Amino acid sequence: MAQQRQxxxxxxxxxxxxxxxxxxxxxxxxxxxxxxxxxxxxxLAVQQQMAQQAAFSQIPDVVKRFIVHFHQAVLNxxxxxxxxxxxxxxxxxxxxxxxxxxWPEAEVIAPLVNDDQIFLILYRELYYRHVYSRLxxxxxxxxxxxxxxxxxxxxxxxxxxxxxxxxxxxxxxxIIDEFIYQFQSFCVWRSKAKNKTEEELxxxxxxxxVWSSYSVLNVLYSLxxxxxxxxxxVALQEGKxxxxxxxxVGEYGVRPLYRMLGYFSIxxxxxxxxxxxxxxxxxxxxxxxxxxxxxxxxxxxxxxVTTYYYVGFCYIMLHRYPDAIRAFVSILNFILRMxxxxxxxxxxxxxxxxxxxxxxxxxxxxxxxxxxxxxNISNIVKERYGEQFSxxxxxxxxxxxxxxxxxxxxxxxxxxxxxxxxxxxxxxxYVEDPPVEPAQRHLALFLSDVRAQAPVPTLRxxxxxxxxxxxxxxxNFLDADEEELVQxxxxxxxxxxxxxxxxxxxxxxxxxxxxxxxxxxxxxxNMVHIAExxxxxxxxxxxxxxxxxxxxxxxxxxxxxxxxxxxAPRKPAEQQQPAASAPRTGGxxxxxxGAKVA
Amino acid sequence: MVSASAWAQPPTRTELIENLVSGVDRxxxxxxxxxxxYLYHQIRSEEYDCLxxxxxxxxxxxxxxxxxxxxxxxxxxxxxxxxxxxxxxLCISLLDERPIGLNPDEPDPLPxxxxxxxxxxxxxxxxxxxxFWSLYLSEKxxxxxxxxTVECVGFEDAVRRVVVQAVNAAFKRIxxxxxxxxxxxxxxxxTAFVKNLGWDVDASGVYVIPPNPDNQxxxxxxxxxxxxxxxxxxxxxxxxxx
Numbered sequence: 001m002a003q004q005r006q007x008x009x010x011x012x013x014x015x016x017x018x019x020x021x022x023x024x025x026x027x028x029x030x031x032x033x034x035x036x037x038x039x040x041x042x043x044l045a046v047q048q049q050m051a052q053q054a055a056f057s058q059i060p061d062v063v064k065r066f067i068v069h070f071h072q073a074v075l076n077x078x079x080x081x082x083x084x085x086x087x088x089x090x091x092x093x094x095x096x097x098x099x100x101x102x103w104p105e106a107e108v109i110a111p112l113v114n115d116d117q118i119f120l121i122l123y124r125e126l127y128y129r130h131v132y133s134r135l136x137x138x139x140x141x142x143x144x145x146x147x148x149x150x151x152x153x154x155x156x157x158x159x160x161x162x163x164x165x166x167x168x169x170x171x172x173x174x175i176i177d178e179f180i181y182q183f184q185s186f187c188v189w190r191s192k193a194k195n196k197t198e199e200e201l202x203x204x205x206x207x208x209x210v211w212s213s214y215s216v217l218n219v220l221y222s223l224x225x226x227x228x229x230x231x232x233x234v235a236l237q238e239g240k241x242x243x244x245x246x247x248x249v250g251e252y253g254v255r256p257l258y259r260m261l262g263y264f265s266i267x268x269x270x271x272x273x274x275x276x277x278x279x280x281x282x283x284x285x286x287x288x289x290x291x292x293x294x295x296x297x298x299x300x301x302x303x304x305v306t307t308y309y310y311v312g313f314c315y316i317m318l319h320r321y322p323d324a325i326r327a328f329v330s331i332l333n334f335i336l337r338m339x340x341x342x343x344x345x346x347x348x349x350x351x352x353x354x355x356x357x358x359x360x361x362x363x364x365x366x367x368x369x370x371x372x373x374x375x376n377i378s379n380i381v382k383e384r385y386g387e388q389f390s391x392x393x394x395x396x397x398x399x400x401x402x403x404x405x406x407x408x409x410x411x412x413x414x415x416x417x418x419x420x421x422x423x424x425x426x427x428x429x430y431v432e433d434p435p436v437e438p439a440q441r442h443l444a445l446f447l448s449d450v451r452a453q454a455p456v457p458t459l460r461x462x463x464x465x466x467x468x469x470x471x472x473x474x475x476n477f478l479d480a481d482e483e484e485l486v487q488x489x490x491x492x493x494x495x496x497x498x499x500x501x502x503x504x505x506x507x508x509x510x511x512x513x514x515x516x517x518x519x520x521x522x523x524x525x526n527m528v529h530i531a532e533x534x535x536x537x538x539x540x541x542x543x544x545x546x547x548x549x550x551x552x553x554x555x556x557x558x559x560x561x562x563x564x565x566x567x568a569p570r571k572p573a574e575q576q577q578p579a580a581s582a583p584r585t586g587g588x589x590x591x592x593x594g595a596k597v598a
Numbered sequence: 599m600v601s602a603s604a605w606a607q608p609p610t611r612t613e614l615i616e617n618l619v620s621g622v623d624r625x626x627x628x629x630x631x632x633x634x635x636y637l638y639h640q641i642r643s644e645e646y647d648c649l650x651x652x653x654x655x656x657x658x659x660x661x662x663x664x665x666x667x668x669x670x671x672x673x674x675x676x677x678x679x680x681x682x683x684x685x686x687x688l689c690i691s692l693l694d695e696r697p698i699g700l701n702p703d704e705p706d707p708l709p710x711x712x713x714x715x716x717x718x719x720x721x722x723x724x725x726x727x728x729x730f731w732s733l734y735l736s737e738k739x740x741x742x743x744x745x746x747t748v749e750c751v752g753f754e755d756a757v758r759r760v761v762v763q764a765v766n767a768a769f770k771r772i773x774x775x776x777x778x779x780x781x782x783x784x785x786x787x788x789t790a791f792v793k794n795l796g797w798d799v800d801a802s803g804v805y806v807i808p809p810n811p812d813n814q815x816x817x818x819x820x821x822x823x824x825x826x827x828x829x830x831x832x833x834x835x836x837x838x839x840x
Contacts, residue, residue, distance in 0.1 A: 213660055214625070221622050276659070277691035280652055284606070284620070317691070319684045415694050416659045445687045448716075452723040483728070486776070490725035493768040494682045497812065499602045511602040520815040524770040525804055531815040540824040547832055 187414035227262025321369035367392035413438035679756035767812035
């Protein structure tokens with residue numbers, strides 16, 4: 001196996017340097033073994049066969065060898081080989097041959113893989129994903145990718161017992177992720193009833209079940225139930241033994257393929273429910289998942305990032321800004337740390353984009369619930385969204401900034417139901433007067449919350465100046481009616497309280513009310529008394545930074561070769577200088593648990 | 599205030615409902631009547647179960663033909679008095695664009711009532727309680743009162759609970775006049791209501807709100823608290839390299 005891999009990889013490298021493609025020079029690999037099958041196919045559809053043969057002859061040799069090898073790796077359940085083919089081979093060949101066109105259709109390459117239907121389903125999964133990400137999917141692509149997903153899940157869920165297939169975790173995540181992406185993409189495309197061709201209208205009218213919300217949820221819930229993943233997580237938390245867990249999760253759940261698909265389906269539900277605007281249900285399905293760096297979802301970085309993005313966003317819609325901030329800080333710090341390893345990953349761009357949206361959401365949360373910030377993250381936020389951030393802390397006039405960041409950073413909301421394609425009359429009315437787009441609906445709701453607390457920043461800046469102050473006087477300053485002002489004070493009080501999870505307790509919906517503001521006040525009839533909490537000097541961070549620094553200096557010095565004998569040694573004070581500033585780049589980075597402020 | 603866990607799973611929720619809310623049966627359109635009955639039970643008995651009501655709206659979202667405007671309005675009325683929590687907007691989130699002319703024969707009261715209910719909600723969110731009462735008791739809200747809130751047992755008292763919660767947190771003492779406009783109560787009604795809360799009244803007619811965590815303000819200096827385990831990595835590294 002290893003030799004074979006070197007073989008096609010060497011081929012690939014060679015081919016990648018060639019400018020001219022070897023068209024027509026095909027067949028060595030499959031010819032002998034597959035000939036009978038092709039004859040069989042010829043009988044069935046001569047013309048199609050000829051077209052396919054022509055298409056087949058267009059396939060570069062290296063691609064054929066890659067497919068044969070890929071197929072073999074899947075047959076052998078050889079995870080290492082599959083991973084290489086999946087993460088490296090496929091992408092390299094895409095760059096080289098298929099950056100602007102589709103990969104060969106599954107029917108065309110079928111002879112190469114012995115017409116292995118399972119492999120062809122997996123191949124199509126990649127084929128369509130490529131179409132969606134690099135090209136413009138047409139309606140056939142959209143319908144066929146749905147059918148192919150159904151076939152894949154049917155095979156996994158409705159075979160006699162668990163299927164003996166194994167796939168890398170990254171791929172399993174991508175399957176679920178892509179499934180939901182295509183669903184979302186379809187819903188957005190479908191909701192635009194204008195400018196559809198006759199054929200598209202026809203197909204949409206007939207195929208109302210294609211990519212329906214029910215069918216998508218069905219797949220995700222089925223995977224969760226089949227794998228007994230929730231029972232599995234609970235059993236793990238209860239410290240059950242391996243044998244006990246195997247007993248609990250059954251024949252499906254013990255297989256990594258099902259276990260991971262089940263797990264990723266929970267994250268998938270989190271996402272689908274968020275897209276449909278059901279933020280409580282989104283967090284409820286995550287009930288058993290523990291949100292920490294050791295959780296299973298961290299094993300696939302893209303999954304890790306997705307999880308925190310949606311959890312954070314749902315918390316915003318639940319007004320639980322401290323929880324949202326905690327989620328964003330945690331994942332953004334993780335992304336910062338991972339940056340050095342991930343720059344070359346093909347998902348890096350996507351992760352970076354999501355991270356940027358989370359910085360925007362972080363800025364939004366902070367404007368609504370000013371908190372003592374994580375320095376690292378808040379500096380980056382200031383850099384990227386400084387302008388919007390200062391606008392957002394100015395009440396009513398900051399609304400456009402909230403709007404801008406929300407629309408930029410929110411999920412791609414969808415509506416659950418298609419336009420009435422089956423009824424031309426209703427459809428015409430729909431086109432004439434289309435409903436508000438989902439993102440705009442959610443924006444309007446969000447802005448109504450923001451507006452409710454619009455007076456707070458101004459009040460806050462005044463109260464900061466006093467220890468106590470008459471409400472009448474304050475209302476004069478603000479040129480407001482005293483009674484209105486007192487009512488705004490109650491709003492301010494409410495906005496300085498928030499539900500928050502305590503000590504990472506279980507269940508993302510649970511929590512207690514906490515105070516989120518460093519500025520507190522109380523009204524005694526008409527006198528406002530103000531108290532401000534201040535942060536004492538932080539020694540620990542300083543101590544850790546300097547210990548770390550000293551450690552780096554020490555490591556660097558230790559790793560350096562002994563200095564050559566120098567006739568005129570410099571003064572010790574001068575020698576220290578360069579040593580102290582240099583080691584930033586070298587040396588081992590020491591991580592520590594975040595310095596928490598109690 | 600209730601803790602979030604009681605909100606996510608109120609003690610009054612029966613096992614049947616719990617199974618619907620937490621399981622996949624929530625997607626079965628046949629179960630909508632169970633959940634609707636449960637909503638009307640909440641309306642009659644001053645209970646509240648946000649997640650169960652959201653489950654109804656979810657079924658409506660996926661099955662537009664189940665849509666029942668009266669149910670939606672009742673859900674919104676219940677969510678209204680959960681302010682300052684965002685239940686109301688969470689419900690609105692699930693109200694997809696309504697299909698056009700689904701049932702042209704049956705008049706749908708929601709489009710006319712929704713702006714009114716939303717205004718009421720905004721006033722509560724903004725603690726503009728006197729304005730809330732004047733809108734709620736205005737002619738504009740007559741059909742809402744006569745057809746819906748009158749059926750919702752304890753609706754006005756539920757609004758008052760929202761008020762009490764806001765006052766509790768922000769005030770040490772509050773004048774009787776002010777409190778009267780917030781609660782829309784006066785005279786003996788006000789006295790009785792406040793007595794129930796256990797608030798005292800002084801000679802000048804000022805109500806004294808008992809101390810609670812929110813109306814006791816203190817200036818504190820927050821000190822960091824670093825535990826040894828947080829430093830293990832750095833110490834281990836130091837120990838290894840020496």
